[in-house]
Amino acid sequence: MSYCQSPGCQKHSVGYSQYCNSHKARAGRHGHPLQATITAHRLKEYVQLVRGWVARQRQDNIWQLLEGAWAGDVDRARGILAEYRAGRPSFGHEVQAANDLVKVAGDVPVRRVVETVVAMCVMQEYEPRTFKTDAAFWCQVARRFRGLSDVHVGSYWDNTQGRVKRVYRDPKPQAGIALGRMLVRSLGPVGHRIILTEQAARQRVADARHALAKALDGEARQTA
Numbered sequence: 001m002s003y004c005q006s007p008g009c010q011k012h013s014v015g016y017s018q019y020c021n022s023h024k025a026r027a028g029r030h031g032h033p034l035q036a037t038i039t040a041h042r043l044k045e046y047v048q049l050v051r052g053w054v055a056r057q058r059q060d061n062i063w064q065l066l067e068g069a070w071a072g073d074v075d076r077a078r079g080i081l082a083e084y085r086a087g088r089p090s091f092g093h094e095v096q097a098a099n100d101l102v103k104v105a106g107d108v109p110v111r112r113v114v115e116t117v118v119a120m121c122v123m124q125e126y127e128p129r130t131f132k133t134d135a136a137f138w139c140q141v142a143r144r145f146r147g148l149s150d151v152h153v154g155s156y157w158d159n160t161q162g163r164v165k166r167v168y169r170d171p172k173p174q175a176g177i178a179l180g181r182m183l184v185r186s187l188g189p190v191g192h193r194i195i196l197t198e199q200a201a202r203q204r205v206a207d208a209r210h211a212l213a214k215a216l217d218g219e220a221r222q223t224a
Helices: 021-030 040-056 062-085 092-105 110-126 134-146 173-223
Strands: 153-158 163-168
Touching: 021 134, 021 173, 040 062, 040 110, 040 173, 062 092, 062 110, 062 173, 092 134, 092 173, 110 134, 110 173, 134 173
Parallel strands: none
Antiparallel strands: 153 163
């Protein structure tokens, strides 16, 4: 019997998988057995960064442009579902991803969707080591997106605790990856643009401080 291939794990692998039960389940949910969950609280600073960037744009129609990009994603997802319902050959994971996208789109304000997805892309740029692989990143994008709505949350009665408990319905692994890729395809470039803008702004501030320090040092030498 072989051992789990997740670093540091001493449990036996299960079936034909290279992981134990717990790491196999985590790899399925998160795209990698060691991928940490990106919570809404963890993402908050990047959402605020995105909002600040949008607020500083001189284009009055900036939200129209962003919402237009998102509308394109929704239209493409609806097209995938239409082809599936028409009986055309389809990939199951893409159909599930498209269905999830359309469901959330009909339940969550557009700006909240855009801010969340773009914030995830910005986070990846600033903290690339946070995501173990591309698949893990796409899964986390999908999880944060799906978490914006309760359409994927179920409930059941827990007899031991005597109360109703909520449970999050995870997508199939490949469907989560497909959903994340769909979301990043059009909104990802916005995140990259934000990074470039912020880096340029920081460089201007650094150059100004350097120039001021140099000028003050020159004056100090003249008066010495």
